[in-house]
Amino acid sequence: MAYQDKGLGVPILRRLPMYLSLLKEYRSQGQELVSSSQLAGDLNLESIQVRKDLAATGIVGKPKVGFPVDSLIESIENFLGWDNASDAFVVGAGNLGSALLGYKGFSKHGLNILAAFDNDISKVGKKISGKEVLPFSKLPDLVRRMKVHLAVLTVPPEVAQRTADTLVLAGIRAFWNFTSVQLIVPENIIVENVDLASSLAVLSRKLSLALERSE
Amino acid sequence: MAYQDKGLGVPILRRLPMYLSLLKEYRSQGQELVSSSQLAGDLNLESIQVRKDLAATGIVGKPKVGFPVDSLIESIENFLGWDNASDAFVVGAGNLGSALLGYKGFSKHGLNILAAFDNDISKVGKKISGKEVLPFSKLPDLVRRMKVHLAVLTVPPEVAQRTADTLVLAGIRAFWNFTSVQLIVPENIIVENVDLASSLAVLSRKLSLALERSE
DNA sequence: TAGATTGTTAATCGATTAACAATC
DNA sequence: TAGATTGTTAATCGATTAACAATC
Numbered sequence: 225m226a227y228q229d230k231g232l233g234v235p236i237l238r239r240l241p242m243y244l245s246l247l248k249e250y251r252s253q254g255q256e257l258v259s260s261s262q263l264a265g266d267l268n269l270e271s272i273q274v275r276k277d278l279a280a281t282g283i284v285g286k287p288k289v290g291f292p293v294d295s296l297i298e299s300i301e302n303f304l305g306w307d308n309a310s311d312a313f314v315v316g317a318g319n320l321g322s323a324l325l326g327y328k329g330f331s332k333h334g335l336n337i338l339a340a341f342d343n344d345i346s347k348v349g350k351k352i353s354g355k356e357v358l359p360f361s362k363l364p365d366l367v368r369r370m371k372v373h374l375a376v377l378t379v380p381p382e383v384a385q386r387t388a389d390t391l392v393l394a395g396i397r398a399f400w401n402f403t404s405v406q407l408i409v410p411e412n413i414i415v416e417n418v419d420l421a422s423s424l425a426v427l428s429r430k431l432s433l434a435l436e437r438s439e
Numbered sequence: 440m441a442y443q444d445k446g447l448g449v450p451i452l453r454r455l456p457m458y459l460s461l462l463k464e465y466r467s468q469g470q471e472l473v474s475s476s477q478l479a480g481d482l483n484l485e486s487i488q489v490r491k492d493l494a495a496t497g498i499v500g501k502p503k504v505g506f507p508v509d510s511l512i513e514s515i516e517n518f519l520g521w522d523n524a525s526d527a528f529v530v531g532a533g534n535l536g537s538a539l540l541g542y543k544g545f546s547k548h549g550l551n552i553l554a555a556f557d558n559d560i561s562k563v564g565k566k567i568s569g570k571e572v573l574p575f576s577k578l579p580d581l582v583r584r585m586k587v588h589l590a591v592l593t594v595p596p597e598v599a600q601r602t603a604d605t606l607v608l609a610g611i612r613a614f615w616n617f618t619s620v621q622l623i624v625p626e627n628i629i630v631e632n633v634d635l636a637s638s639l640a641v642l643s644r645k646l647s648l649a650l651e652r653s654e
Numbered sequence: 655t656a657g658a659t660t661g662t663t664a665a666t667c668g669a670t671t672a673a674c675a676a677t678c
Numbered sequence: 679t680a681g682a683t684t685g686t687t688a689a690t691c692g693a694t695t696a697a698c699a700a701t702c
Contacts, residue, residue: 232648233668233669235668235669237637238634238637238638238640239637240538240640241639241640242636242637244620245619245636255600258681261682261683269620272670272672273517273669273670273671276669276670276685278676280658281686284684284685285683285684285685286684287682287684287685288677288684289684290683290684291684302641304647305643305646306643310646310647316464318538319537319541319542319667323534323535323537323538326533329619333635333640339532349491373650392524397646398649399641400642404544406482409687412649414646416641416642417461418635418638419453419456420548420633421456421457421460421548422452422453422454422455422457424456424545424550424615424631425453425456425695426449426453426550427613428520428548428550429447429452429518430629430631431495431525431612431629432519432520432525432586433447434612434613435612448693450692450693468688475660486659487694487696488693490660490661490692491694492660494660494661494662500659500661501659501702502658502660502661502700502702503657503660503701503702505658505659547668
């Protein structure tokens with residue numbers, strides 16, 4: 225296991241937001257305690273898996289009683305670093321970039337989008353969902369001055385690698401990569417891919433098997 | 440293993456599009472044969488993993504020679520059903536729905552978007568990236584008449600479950616779910632979630648570990 | 655033939671699930 | 679105390695990696 229991944233299983237990380245969203249629903253309904261079996265039932269998981277996952281975040285429950293909803297929420301948010309959102313720039317203000325700029329909920333998911341960058345003159349200077357669109361030329365300097373570590377990459381595939389190279393030089397440490405390009409970056413740089421093609425692969429295969437079966 | 444998943448490992452499925460895109464690049468450069476170690480090198484994988492993955496699609500290579508690029512492409516596309524794209528409706532023509540309507544490449548990934556649906560009167564009747572936006576009220580009938588099996592769900596979270604219920608009744612068999620809602624659907628209905636929160640969870644955790652380390 | 659690369663069989667690793675003891 | 683639920687230790691399962699025989 226790479227040092228980078230210490231103590232963390234990716235499958236567990238992927239489930240934590242599911243717990244979090246459910247727990248917030250419980251809280252809004254005034255529920256103060258929850259058992260692993262309730263969480264499991266509502267998420268179609270096994271209760272033992274829920275307990276293992278929660279244990280990974282460091283929280284301890286009380287036998288017979290369960291887990292306090294409030295402190296579970298707190299633990300998970302803290303574990304993910306979502307109690308202290310990271311500043312980010314959206315790079316590429318096309319359709320997808322604009323859609324991401326429009327999401328209100330990211331700050332609750334650890335992401336604080338400051339502004340967007342694009343080279344299209346018809347966009348620069350305008351605002352999208354309240355965030356300014358700045359020219360790409362200002363990006364390296366602003367990354368440095370504002371100590372922004374995270375870039376949401378939504379540029380066209382042709383310029384993805386080149387853009388990433390520039391951002392790495394400017395000091396970006398992590399990419400949320402929405403392009404279809406497998407970025408090549410130095411070892412210490414983090415890339416999380418939102419890979420629609422792989423998602424479609426899973427879906428296509430399941431659908432074609434299901435349709436075959438029902439003919 | 441559920442019947443639905445027969446013979447298919449999800450991790451393998453997720454890697455197939457990576458091979459495919461690389462293979463097309465080789466082809467465009469006139470390369471006719473490829474070894475598992477070349478693919479592995481270019482994708483940062485182990486060659487044995489590449490061989491296992493390819494074997495899963497049913498293709499056989501030739502010892503000493505490698506795999507013919509052309510027939511590899513064909514096998515993978517056929518295995519995924521991407522040689523015969525499924526018709527789909529985009530449900531919800533907001534920012535994200537519009538972004539998806541704008542992607543030209545989906546037909547090469549097994550997805551043929553026919554039209555979009557929305558209830559917003561200012562959108563209905565217009566076109567987005569050349570696709571018509573129709574009123575939601577026409578959706579159930581069109582799903583039936585056009586035998587559309589797949590819905591790309593990009594509605595607001597508040598109406599996601601209700602919309603899915605309606606679509607299931609109309610005959611939709613699979614959802615590509617871009618909402619943050621865990622849909623509850625009958626057993627035989629397929630849901631593939633594009634879960635940005637879980638992706639952000641992985642990213643946040645890695646970033647906070649990396650930043651901690653470099654302080 | 656010799657050598658490179660595939661495909662197969664076995665070993666390892668990590669994630670999930672099961673069994674059960676600890677405890678409020 | 680009794681019972682429910684947690685947390686721990688062990689078993690299972692699937693995916694990845696390693697070793698090597700088959701073959702063009």
